[in-house]
Amino acid sequence: MELAFEESGGNFVTNDAINLDLLQLCECVLILSKMDKLTDSKSDFERDRKVDCDYLVPTTLDLNGQLSLVKVMLENVTGFFIIDRLISRKLPTLRSSHEVDLLWDFFNQRISSASDQMENETDFEVLRSLKEQFVVFVYAMKSFAFATDLIEALIMRLSDVRGVLLTTSECPFLEVLNNDDYRPMQFKC
Numbered sequence: 001m002e003l004a005f006e007e008s009g010g011n012f013v014t015n016d017a018i019n020l021d022l023l024q025l026c027e028c029v030l031i032l033s034k035m036d037k038l039t040d041s042k043s044d045f046e047r048d049r050k051v052d053c054d055y056l057v058p059t060t061l062d063l064n065g066q067l068s069l070v071k072v073m074l075e076n077v078t079g080f081f082i083i084d085r086l087i088s089r090k091l092p093t094l095r096s097s098h099e100v101d102l103l104w105d106f107f108n109q110r111i112s113s114a115s116d117q118m119e120n121e122t123d124f125e126v127l128r129s130l131k132e133q134f135v136v137f138v139y140a141m142k143s144f145a146f147a148t149d150l151i152e153a154l155i156m157r158l159s160d161v162r163g164v165l166l167t168t169s170e171c172p173f174l175e176v177l178n179n180d181d182y183r184p185m186q187f188k189c
Contacts, residue, residue: 020083022087022090025087025094028041029041029091029093029094033093038093038094041094042094042095045095046095046099049095049099049103050103053080053103056077056080057073057077057107057110057114058073058114059110059113059114060114060117067129067130070130074133077137078137078140081100081103081107081141081144082140084103085100085145086144088100101146101147104146104147108147108150111150111151111154112150115154115157118130118158119158119161122165124162124165124166127161127162127165128162130158131155131162134151134154134158137151138151138152
């Protein structure tokens with residue numbers, strides 16, 4: 001997991017590609033609070049964040065040659081929730097941590113229901129890639145205090161599916177192993 005984190009760039013908020021500045025949002029909140037319009041803006045902001053989250057995560061994940069879409073989806077979700085968490089920490093009057101956690105729970109339910117197709121995948125390399133992507137995702141989300149139990153359970157289910165594929169004769173691992181002239185011992189499945 002740490003290797004995957006290091007390969008992803010190490011820091012998810014402060015690096016060469018990302019510069020997160022909430023100064024303008026702080027100024028807007030200050031102006032809205034002085035105008036006594038913060039309550040209306042807060043409810044609008046909450047509604048917009050729910051809609052945005054709904055767009056980020058599809059109800060089904062089509063993996064037929066679209067593995068890169070899962071990676072892009074996870075990157076977008078990571079950015080969305082990290083920014084949401086940072087807003088809740090810096091501007092609790094606009095966004096509470098509880099609201100962020102409720103939206104995170106909604107995401108977890110959505111990804112769990114969309115994961116059925118991932119568990120039916122029969123390509124060993126696709127499963128390996130999915131697992132790597134979700135491990136980096138979990139590491140990023142844990143670093144911002146998000147509960148990742150459901151995603152970790154999905155990773156374990158993907159590992160179990162890979163384990164079953166390793167025991168079948170259709171797996172490239174067994175084909176390479178059976179054709180290896182330097183294998184230390186022979187076994188039968």
